[in-house]
Amino acid sequence: MRVRIAAGAADEEAAAIAAALADHVGETVEVFVGEETKPTAVHDTSSGRDRRIDDGSNAGAEPVDGGADTELGPTDRERRLEEEIDDIHAGGPEKYKDQLSDEGKLFVRDRLELWFSGSDNALRFEDGTFAAFDDWHPRGAGTDSAADDGDRLPADGLITAAATFEGRDVHVMANDYTVKRGSMAAKGVEKFLRMQQRALKTGKPVFYLMDSSGGRIDQQTGFFANREGIGKYYYNHSMLSGRVPQICVLYGPCIAGAAYTPVFADFTVMVEGMSAMAIASPRMVQMVTGEEIDLRELGGPQVHARESGSADLVASDEEHARELVAQLITYLPDNADETPPRSDSKPPANPPAEIDGIVPAEPNRGYDMLDVVSRLVDEGSLLELRPDYGTEIVTAYARIDGRPIGIVANQPTQRAGAIFPDAAEKAAEFIWKSDAFNVPLLYLCDTPGFMAGSQVEKDGILEQGKKMIYATSSATVPKQTVVVRKAYGAGIYAMGGPAYDPESVIGLPAGEIAIMGPEAAINAVYARKLGAIDDPEERERMERELREEYREDIDVHRMASEVVIDELVPPSSLRDELAARFEFYADIEKSLPAKKHGTIL
Template identity: 70%
Template sequence: MKVHVGEGATADEAAAIAQSLADHLGADVEVYVGEAADPAATAAPSEPEYPLDDGRGPTDRERDLRAEIDDILQGGPEKYKDRLPKQGKLFVRDRLDLWFGGDQGTGGPGDADASEGAPTGLRFEDGKFAAFDDWHPNAPDGDEYDEGDRVPGDGLLTGAAEFEGRDVHFMANDFTVKAGSMAAKGVEKFLRMQQRALKTGKPVLYLMDSSGGRIDQQTGFFANREGIGKYYYNHSLLSGYVPQICVLYGPCIAGAAYTPIFADFTVMVEGMSAMAIASPRMVKMVTGEEIEMDALGGPRVHAEESGSADLVARDEAHARELVSELITYLPDQAGEKPPRAETKPPKFSPEGIDELIPESPNRAYDVHDLLDRLADAESVFELRESYGKEIVTAFCRIDGRPVGVVANQPTERSGAIFPDAAEKAAEFIWTCDAYEIPLLYLCDTPGFMAGSQVEKDAILEKGKKMIYATSSATVPKQTVVTRKAYGAGIYAMGGPAYDPESVIGLPSGEIGIMGPEAAINAVYANKLDAIDDPEERAEREQELREEYRRDIDIHRMANEVVVDEIVPPSELRAELAARFDFYADVEKDLPDKKHGTVL
């Protein structure tokens, strides 16, 4: 059929007319604009969605159900939703739109604006009708409707989604329902989600915004076998089996605060997140201390002092962005290799490594600058950067391969290992080993710090944990002595005794029980004190220092096969890439035992 339309019709309008007529008439249609000899658009009838139409469709029964679902999707009382923008946070279903896209929200960012990560969809949700009898007038036992009694889904959303091309389980608190508190039906949903993750072996996202257990409804879920306590039992079973990632969107108190602590990775959001064993009101009641929530357990506290926060986001969109990058370094479950990416050259040329590292062991340089010359560009992803800053723990890629980096940081107290840094490194090594992420140690340390305060801070206990993690890790390990490796620092940093696949030295490297200054003071103090002439003493001290440095020089260590190879610094990236590739499938056995007793 040929159809003519006026001169003013656009190509899009002609196409729309052609398709509408073709579907309506069941025939091919050509649309001509004005007196044109060629058609502006053609269309054939669309294929029917179903082969046959028997005239049946939804009744009031389905329409009523859809109305109930729409009501559930609105969340808690409107007055609590109205407060969210002032708190800088999204309504929970708009948050799911941000993370997964789709149309589950009620006016939030949605698919188009969610993020540049192009979320791909909420697969399904479980338990929308949880606690339906407690509030909805259509429920079989429903009473007169009261807006204040709304508890849709019992304040907790669970389900499955596709996130950055990966299938994940998720849970998300609805803060508009009694401040995201946990009660019997919501607890049941949470537990089922965890138990399903144990079956599927897929990662879990916890989007937390909970004030803790619902105290006035605690019967039936607090201390039961299948109550809140089972959360942490399941967390423990999932730990090291599938990645567990938690993002905090509000003040998570008491029991709610343990989920982020049990997670492999915890993200807090500035101006919004907090976690603490008790609320400020409870703290005042128990101890008399008056303190604000942010000072008690805000992002700064947990990023800088407790080390419980791995990452701190600026806002909700940034939190999603951080997790979307983090998950690219992780496999779906234990036993799988982490995904590789396309190789990129490093940000700066490896040719500059030799000049970057000072010859003097006491002069500082930033190990981030070294990583910029070793790792694929834009691939360095640091965790806990404000905690235990004497060691840098980060994911990166070398030749497209995910690698976990444990690097001493000479700009922070000369790279000496303090208790917090040792603890941070131990936990990072343990996590990398659980998820088959090979380890790269960049060693430049005077060793473990000494002194009364670090002893009180458990330097021996936390140092033990770092050494234990290094000893027990069965993933491929490469160690580079970039400069000084003194004392037990070389043990903790994957030295020759700790079964690395290779120990590589740079020409600036030194390995010894202690540095030259300490050694001379320990061994020759009395002899030097006996020299009265200051010039003679200084000359003799310099001779001893040079003699000692010759003994600990990396060439001596290579001569004695303490290290496997000395590598020209400009070739270090290529050397590491080749070694990680060669040892990618190495197998290591640990003694047959239930588990160690250190961690």
């Protein structure tokens, strides 16, 4: 408190007033005399001492209490606060911290140091450090009173902060696994919700560094079913979806409610040897179904990378997880109102002149589409997502001439590039996310179309194919489509064909566009006529002629002649052609019909 009294008052009078007021209001009081800009007397409630400020006019004066002048600075009160903060930062009981090294993972504060230290990185400030403080830390009893207590709840086991990551401002949440195994309770839930709600206001990305066993069952009152309880996480995830990038890294078992955060995130990284996520623990699974299974088999990284598709990337260790996120965020803007950051252009790892030699003329011969991609994109810029799931389609971020792009490419090495249900689902989600964050799309088409058969029907080929076509149709970012080789059936629709409003459809010399391939077409149209030919040699000759005639009809040159495609280009110039087209169409405006939203996804 600051008080000003009339000019002419003596120093002793100022000191007496300061002491009396301080005792009355319970806080430090500064007394100013007349128009003086410095206080004449200060009474500090923490020390109970009076101080006079010597500005040269009080030469020879002594403090009221007869002691030496005391300089302003940290008091015992502040020092106690710093000790309490240090105690909170120490985390849970030491026995739990000791277990972390056995599991190959870092203590949460060390993890934050790994992520947010060094050039272009900083942990800016933290919120809710003292959450649940009164529930475990008896104030005034000393910082060591609960040091080995299993009921320690520093920060309620969850850290929320603002940080700078690789030069980008982000919101951060991190579980402290030493506190009740990273479980969530009322105060931690409140911190989590506040962080999400603030991210909606700031328009900055959110990082979830997850290591949680789920809700704290023995403390569920007050956070589980409440309007502002743990269920609100997923409402906020949904509101943030498509607004700002949400990136989740899993460092341990995330079970039940905790497992929804990684699947709601736009991008999820699991760490080999330590991560897992599942709707229920192995113990609960056995109780409900009788199935005996360990956590790794139930929901480990390989399960979600290969089978469910819930993991976008799998890291080998903690350092690798950070590296993957550092690369991923370079392709993404801070929010949906911005465009992805450009980088300096780099030449491709391999010369574009080799592309034509990679792509076979025969439509049924396999080759690796990534060999084509490496000759189109800037060296070192390729980041493939979900590489082990739906492998018939490649989804990846990369750069062409420094510009971030999203690549959707058929993979002829995998079942001839036919589109299976999981591949269609993967592509649809990737297209949807890329469009949300203004990442232009490049389709590299070489597919016989959607796979047929009883099993894929049971697996939902129509349902998942519908989603891929819908995502392609609704994307408003610049789209370029390249017919690398075969584009048969509805495959050309899903892969951004002429009917789907791409900015360009470009053909390479081996390209073919048709309802179906030559073999299937001849069998469908001429099966009866060919079957009537008894001479095998004559039948083979007829089949060959029909096949050649059909291929002439579907050849990309015919498509260019009829202006089905926009341009037919030499493969060695494809990179330059794409760079020019993405640059030219960078600011294109597209609109969708007025509606609340579509019903497909």
